[in-house]
Amino acid sequence: MTDDFRLLLTFGPILAGAAFVLCAVFGGVARRMAPRWGLLDRPGGHKGHQAPVPLGGGVAIWLSVMLVLGVCGAAVLFAGDRLPEGVARHVGGLRERAAELGLILGLATVLMVVGFLDDRVSLGWKPRLAIQFACAAAVAAAGVRVTLFGPFTHPLMGGAVTALWIVAMTNAFNMLDNMDGLSASVGLIAALLFGVAQAAVGGLFAPAVLLILVGALAGFLVHNHAPARLYMGDAGSNFLGFLLGSLTVAGNFFQGGRASPFGVLTPLLVMAVPLYDMTSVILIRLSEGRSPFQPDRRHFSHRLVGRGLTPPQAVCTIDLVTLACGLGALLLHRLDAWGAAVVLAQTGCLLGIVAILELSGTGTRTERTLGQARLETADSLARGTGRPSGRVDDDPSDPT
Numbered sequence: 184m185t186d187d188f189r190l191l192l193t194f195g196p197i198l199a200g201a202a203f204v205l206c207a208v209f210g211g212v213a214r215r216m217a218p219r220w221g222l223l224d225r226p227g228g229h230k231g232h233q234a235p236v237p238l239g240g241g242v243a244i245w246l247s248v249m250l251v252l253g254v255c256g257a258a259v260l261f262a263g264d265r266l267p268e269g270v271a272r273h274v275g276g277l278r279e280r281a282a283e284l285g286l287i288l289g290l291a292t293v294l295m296v297v298g299f300l301d302d303r304v305s306l307g308w309k310p311r312l313a314i315q316f317a318c319a320a321a322v323a324a325a326g327v328r329v330t331l332f333g334p335f336t337h338p339l340m341g342g343a344v345t346a347l348w349i350v351a352m353t354n355a356f357n358m359l360d361n362m363d364g365l366s367a368s369v370g371l372i373a374a375l376l377f378g379v380a381q382a383a384v385g386g387l388f389a390p391a392v393l394l395i396l397v398g399a400l401a402g403f404l405v406h407n408h409a410p411a412r413l414y415m416g417d418a419g420s421n422f423l424g425f426l427l428g429s430l431t432v433a434g435n436f437f438q439g440g441r442a443s444p445f446g447v448l449t450p451l452l453v454m455a456v457p458l459y460d461m462t463s464v465i466l467i468r469l470s471e472g473r474s475p476f477q478p479d480r481r482h483f484s485h486r487l488v489g490r491g492l493t494p495p496q497a498v499c500t501i502d503l504v505t506l507a508c509g510l511g512a513l514l515l516h517r518l519d520a521w522g523a524a525v526v527l528a529q530t531g532c533l534l535g536i537v538a539i540l541e542l543s544g545t546g547t548r549t550e551r552t553l554g555q556a557r558l559e560t561a562d563s564l565a566r567g568t569g570r571p572s573g574r575v576d577d578d579p580s581d582p583t
Contacts, residue, residue, distance in 0.1 A: 198398065238414050452508050
């Protein structure tokens with residue numbers, strides 16, 4: 184275990200804990216203030232909730248992350264020599280990367296504001312997408328680019344891939360925000376896995392920021408787990424997706440001479456489920472002759488509910504599949520080409536199982552579980568009646 188990794192284990196939980204407390208508190212404030220700001224997600228249309236829910240969670244996440252990072256930045260800037268020895272030796276490097284982080288946070292804030300406006304007045308998808316590409320292109324133009332290998336080492340190719348990746352991440356988390364606790368829990372898992380993967384190859388700067396984001400998302404989930412009392416809205420999903428997308432590019436999954444180059448494939452595995460959800464939804468909408476940006480209830484989570492799962496069970500299932508795909512990615516920096524191919528194939532198999540399960544059955548949801556339905560049907564056929572003669576009810580007085 185390196186000294187930098189020990190340093191991250193020492194101070195990372197403190198940073199995450201501070202963000203957790205702040206976001207939990209700010210989330211409570213947002214629940215009270217959001218109705219005054221006109222930030223309410225009202226039921227109707229494709230939405231599944233039955234009563235208006237406040238939308239200020241995204242502002243709480245943004246404010247928590249910015250405050251913790253602001254305090255850290257002030258400490259490095261004004262008290263660098265008086266910091267603990269382990270931190271003090273990194274002060275020079277942190278100051279060098281301050282401009283890079285400031286740019287990423289500034290552009291993420293722009294998208295948070297755009298999402299905030301969209302939560303209030305419903306902006307069209309074209310201006311939103313244009314602003315997303317402009318912000319992503321600005322990150323790439325500043326030198327934060329995908330370098331991978333082969334043709335991706337060229338600045339133009341790397342810049343184009345970077346912009347597409349960041350925009351894809353932003354929209355993936357926006358589309359994933361369709362069920363209580365889903366986008367935040369997947370984002371928490373992704374941020375934690377990205378942080379561990381980068382720390383494993385000697386990273387310190389990006390993993391520390393990712394741990395702060397983990398704490399903020401955990402604090403938000405205090406209010407967002409089912410049944411949700413607060414939504415992050417487009418303000419939160421835009422900020423979360425853009426920040427994660429940018430930090431996966433700004434951080435390192437490979438360092439020459441110290442790790443396998445296949446570590447750079449880590450983001451694809453960690454984000455396999457959100458990308459699967461976004462891609463499948465877009466293909467479904469296009470196949471039906473609709474706009475890929477038209478909201479509906481055809482997401483991965485909705486399709487799981489259509490197979491008989493409850494919404495919390497669907498969220499838990501997606502979280503576990505995300506974690507299963509991402510855990511394999513933590514080994515990539517140690518593997519050769521064959522080992523990396525096995526991990527990639529494993530992820531493909533997991534997604535294949537998910538797709539097969541989704542395509543099986545009729546897709547009609549009932550209030551009974553599949554097992555109960557089969558037992559009742561068999562019992563009815565055996566007795567030659569249209570109604571089962573015996574069952575166990577939670578409420579014996581219920582005649583149905």
